Amino acid sequence: MQPVEPLIIKTYKAAIELRNCTDKQIKSALQSIADGLIENINTLLKANARDLAKQAPDNPRNDRLMLNEQRIKNIANSIRNISKLPNPSGIPLQKRILPNGLQLQKVSVPMGVVGAVYESRPNVTFDIAALCLRSQNGCLLKGSSDADETNKAAIKIVKNALQKNAINPNSVTLLPSEREAVKELFTATRYVDVIIPRGSDGLIRYVRENSLVPVIETGAGVCHIYVEKEADIKKAVDIVVNAKVSRPSVCNAVDAILVDEKIAPTFLEKLKPGLDKYQVEIFADKKAYQLLKGYPNLVPATAEDFGREFLSLRCAIKIVKDIDEALLHIQEHSTKHSEAIVSKNKKQCARFLKEVDAAAVYANASTRFTDGEEFGLGAEIGISTQKLHARGPFALEKLVTEKWLIKGNGQIRG
Numbered sequence: 162m163q164p165v166e167p168l169i170i171k172t173y174k175a176a177i178e179l180r181n182c183t184d185k186q187i188k189s190a191l192q193s194i195a196d197g198l199i200e201n202i203n204t205l206l207k208a209n210a211r212d213l214a215k216q217a218p219d220n221p222r223n224d225r226l227m228l229n230e231q232r233i234k235n236i237a238n239s240i241r242n243i244s245k246l247p248n249p250s251g252i253p254l255q256k257r258i259l260p261n262g263l264q265l266q267k268v269s270v271p272m273g274v275v276g277a278v279y280e281s282r283p284n285v286t287f288d289i290a291a292l293c294l295r296s297q298n299g300c301l302l303k304g305s306s307d308a309d310e311t312n313k314a315a316i317k318i319v320k321n322a323l324q325k326n327a328i329n330p331n332s333v334t335l336l337p338s339e340r341e342a343v344k345e346l347f348t349a350t351r352y353v354d355v356i357i358p359r360g361s362d363g364l365i366r367y368v369r370e371n372s373l374v375p376v377i378e379t380g381a382g383v384c385h386i387y388v389e390k391e392a393d394i395k396k397a398v399d400i401v402v403n404a405k406v407s408r409p410s411v412c413n414a415v416d417a418i419l420v421d422e423k424i425a426p427t428f429l430e431k432l433k434p435g436l437d438k439y440q441v442e443i444f445a446d447k448k449a450y451q452l453l454k455g456y457p458n459l460v461p462a463t464a465e466d467f468g469r470e471f472l473s474l475r476c477a478i479k480i481v482k483d484i485d486e487a488l489l490h491i492q493e494h495s496t497k498h499s500e501a502i503v504s505k506n507k508k509q510c511a512r513f514l515k516e517v518d519a520a521a522v523y524a525n526a527s528t529r530f531t532d533g534e535e536f537g538l539g540a541e542i543g544i545s546t547q548k549l550h551a552r553g554p555f556a557l558e559k560l561v562t563e564k565w566l567i568k569g570n571g572q573i574r575g
Contacts (some may be wrong), residue, residue, distance in 0.1 A: 162337050165345040169301060173352040175331035176274050176299025184248055186326050187294055190243035195324035201318055202233050208314035212307060220347040221473040224410040225281040226308055230238040236284050239540045240291045246539050250560045251295050269561040271297040273354040276346050278303045280360035283311040285556050288540040290319050290333045296560040299332050299400040302347060306338040333443040347372040350415050360397055379543025379555055380404040382412030382498035384528045389504035390421040394431055395504040396525065402435035404527040409474050412544060413531040417477040419487045425480050426452055442472045448480035466564055468494035484509055488516055495519060497546045518552040520546050
């Protein structure tokens with residue numbers, strides 16, 4: 162394995178240079194990355210095919226790993242959109258003059274060097290590189306071995322674009338995919354300012370428990386939709402089906418559907434065709450199991466199926482007595498990512514929005530909207546489920562910290 166510390170030090174030094182680059186340079190570099198993606202579609206697809214060939218055909222992560230021409234074009238468009246966003250660093254936040262004449266100003270500044278540890282999804286390589294460049298942060302990318310070929314092809318495009326725009330190419334560094342590389346990243350407290358894990362609950366827990374560098378978690382999503390007794394049945398069916406099947410391998414897909422017992426027979430009968438069309442496997446509690454008899458992919462749920470992030474065409478269904486039981490269930494099993502209620506009762510919706518503790522809480526909409534792009538924030542590093550520094554889509558605006566600038570004229574403290 163290539164030694165990691167020299168790579169980290171090079172990025173640390175390049176990040177200092179990056180802070181002196183002009184806005185025009187950085188925007189141009191991002192446009193060059195987007196152009197490079199389009200120009201190298203075939204190269205990326207071939208590299209991605211080699212990664213996919215190493216996976217079992219039924220691996221649920223394959224959807225996350227896979228690139229196609231449209232996905233590459235979408236990534237390029239996302240990078241172009243990031244280039245149009247304002248730089249979040251260098252913004253004056255506060256100004257004052259002290260009685261002794263000292264001039265104080267608080268400004269937003271880049272974090273410095275951002276380390277990212279992530280699994281499978283090669284689009285994350287481009288997303289994080291683009292977001293860090295736009296905010297003038299150096300970045301260290303530690304992808305997983307299953308996307309190694311794709312990530313290597315991606316980093317070539319990024320580095321070529323940086324060189325073309327007279328930006329130090331070490332501003333963005335792909336670390337070796339071997340597990341040992343991450344251990345050196347975890348102890349590089351002198352050079353790395355923050356580490357952001359993006360992936361499974363196991364990965365996030367591993368980073369949190371082992372890193373000496375501060376960690377901002379982008380959490381796993383065990384997402385619930387509660388179909389309340391006064392729900393519009395058609396809207397509820399459409400929301401649930403969309404939240405489950407539109408992209409089942411992502412963190413904002415629904416995992417558990419809670420249904421009020423008063424409308425459960427009607428709602429589940431209407432829901433069955435929508436889920437069956439996509440061959441969704443249902444893990445049902447006893448009451449739901451009786452109501453869903455005849456559904457072709459029906460399994461009796463165990464306690465472990467509630468609080469489980471499926472990341473596939475699977476979901477759990479539970480019948481609840483009322484909103485109180487639904488709220489207690491969510492409180493017990495939520496990972497504080499995205500939670501939703503479907504109801505025409507404004508009072509119940511307001512209660513749900515107020516009481517549920519999650520990064521994104523919905524009334525009458527799919528959980529699939531929890532996304533930086535959808536929220537108008539540009540691409541994201543991930544969805545933060547913690548409460549310090551950032552919560553929800555961790556996008557460009559949060560890749561900064563603060564600095565006090567003090568100007569004096571010889572003042573000394575008595």
